[in-house]
Amino acid sequence: MPRIYLETYGCQMNVADSELMLGVLAAQGYVQSGVPEGADVILLNTCAVRDNAEQRVVGRMGELQRHKFPGSIMGVVGCMAQRLGPILLEQVPAVDLVVGPDGYRNLPELLRHAQGGERVSDVEYRSWEHYEDVPQVRESGPTAFVTVQRGCDYQCTFCIVPTTRGPERSRQLVDVVRETRQLVERGVSEVTLLGQTVNSWQEGSEDFADLLRAVGAIEGVRRIRFTSPYPTDFTPRVIEAMATTAAVCEHVHLPVQSGSNAVLKRMRRRYTRERYLEVVAALRQAIPGITLSTDIIVGFPGETEEQFRETLGMVMEAGFDDAYTFKYSVREGTPAERIAEHVPDEVASERLQRLIDAARLQTRQRNAVRVGQVHEVLVERPAKRGHLMLARTRQNFLVLVDVPRDSVGAYRRVRLTGTTGSTFTGALEHGSLVVI
Numbered sequence: 480m481p482r483i484y485l486e487t488y489g490c491q492m493n494v495a496d497s498e499l500m501l502g503v504l505a506a507q508g509y510v511q512s513g514v515p516e517g518a519d520v521i522l523l524n525t526c527a528v529r530d531n532a533e534q535r536v537v538g539r540m541g542e543l544q545r546h547k548f549p550g551s552i553m554g555v556v557g558c559m560a561q562r563l564g565p566i567l568l569e570q571v572p573a574v575d576l577v578v579g580p581d582g583y584r585n586l587p588e589l590l591r592h593a594q595g596g597e598r599v600s601d602v603e604y605r606s607w608e609h610y611e612d613v614p615q616v617r618e619s620g621p622t623a624f625v626t627v628q629r630g631c632d633y634q635c636t637f638c639i640v641p642t643t644r645g646p647e648r649s650r651q652l653v654d655v656v657r658e659t660r661q662l663v664e665r666g667v668s669e670v671t672l673l674g675q676t677v678n679s680w681q682e683g684s685e686d687f688a689d690l691l692r693a694v695g696a697i698e699g700v701r702r703i704r705f706t707s708p709y710p711t712d713f714t715p716r717v718i719e720a721m722a723t724t725a726a727v728c729e730h731v732h733l734p735v736q737s738g739s740n741a742v743l744k745r746m747r748r749r750y751t752r753e754r755y756l757e758v759v760a761a762l763r764q765a766i767p768g769i770t771l772s773t774d775i776i777v778g779f780p781g782e783t784e785e786q787f788r789e790t791l792g793m794v795m796e797a798g799f800d801d802a803y804t805f806k807y808s809v810r811e812g813t814p815a816e817r818i819a820e821h822v823p824d825e826v827a828s829e830r831l832q833r834l835i836d837a838a839r840l841q842t843r844q845r846n847a848v849r850v851g852q853v854h855e856v857l858v859e860r861p862a863k864r865g866h867l868m869l870a871r872t873r874q875n876f877l878v879l880v881d882v883p884r885d886s887v888g889a890y891r892r893v894r895l896t897g898t899t900g901s902t903f904t905g906a907l908e909h910g911s912l913v914v915i
């Protein structure tokens with residue numbers, strides 16, 4: 480049987496897409512290999528959101544090409560493949576195949592061509608594509624990703640994703656529900672709904688509130704997460720559905736990108752700092768205990784020291800529990816590329832460090848006061864080191880707990896006993912075992 484080795488970079492949508500590709504190839508008899516040695520097909524599912532994500536892949540391609548043998552194929556798929564297209568074939572001789580996010584259905588045929596000695600690419604946009612009939616190959620476990628929307632219609636000026644993933648389209652509610660039911664039958668109890676602006680999901684008169692309610696009504700779905708939402712798509716209806724659907728977890732990842740109105744405007748984000756804070760307040764009001772994480776870019780063209788300080792202030796004012804921070808990376812063809820006021824790299828790096836320090840300090844402080852609290856956790860998998868298991872609270876805290884290995888998938892109540900600042904240790908609360 481032919482063997483496929485697949486590495487995934489970037490966002491959760493890529494993880495879900497990798498599961499799709501493995502599904503497409505499993506139908507052709509491919510089996511997955513955990514190592515590149517001896518693999519008939521090596522695929523890299525790539526990210527294009529920042530230059531360093533692409534550079535990592537370039538480096539990795541150099542390493543992986545050692546494992547090629549006559550007749551074997553190395554392919555680049557995903558967002559970097561879509562962005563560069565056939566240019567990748569020209570620039571990297573070891574690459575035989577380049578396929579963008581809408582072309583995975585054609586992988587078997589493209590692979591046949593490549594195995595026949597051709598070098599092939601498929602970077603067509605197919606705005607109807609949802610891979611509805613493709614059964615994914617997923618790792619077993621209690622959690623799963625469910626893609627509900629592909630592409631993006633928001634035009635944030637820094638972002639390459641509208642180019643790499645094409646126009647936004649929502650999957651039908653019945654299809655999302657069917658897939659979730661099948662997952663539940665296989666032991667999944669937590670689903671993460673995925674979309675680039677997931678809460679703008681829409682089907683006719685139904686919106687994301689209806690989707691949350693429909694998924695929340697499926698028996699066996701105990702936790703719902705979703706990522707990434709767009710701040711202004713948290714309508715009162717959606718917030719109400721979150722508050723009243725028991726399975727929806729008390730955590731939202733809410734990318735703010737900047738705390739400065741001037742910068743937000745140049746980024747073409749559709750909100751001001753004040754509007755963003757209103758959304759935060761509405762979420763906190765409706766969903767007690769909700770935790771917030773965010774994405775922030777520093778060094779966006781034209782960002783002044785003053786404007787950067789507004790972003791620093793936003794970390795505290797919004798009360799983020801966690802922040803993913805990035806130095807702006809210019810992406811070819813995006814509108815921001817044409818903004819002339821470049822922020823020098825040393826300045827951006829220094830701002831990034833100040834932001835990381837501020838965000839980390841706040842995370843530590845917020846987590847320190849959580850020690851002693853009792854939370855329900857879902858045991859997800861063995862921790863990397865030692866005998867402990869990795870579990871997660873509804874508010875998205877990671878907790879190391881000393882429970883048997885066969886507790887994967889179980890819900891337990893734990894008391895948080897300590898924190899590193901970012902993760903926790905926990906002890907079972909005896910006598911209050913939650914039966915699923």
Ligand code: 5AD
Nearest residue numbers: 528637638734774775805806807808
């Ligand atoms: N430069 C830096 N960060 C970016 N992101 C998106 N595009 C860029 C870029 N050009 C960040 C945003 C987004 C996250 C996934 O990546 O913060 O939310």
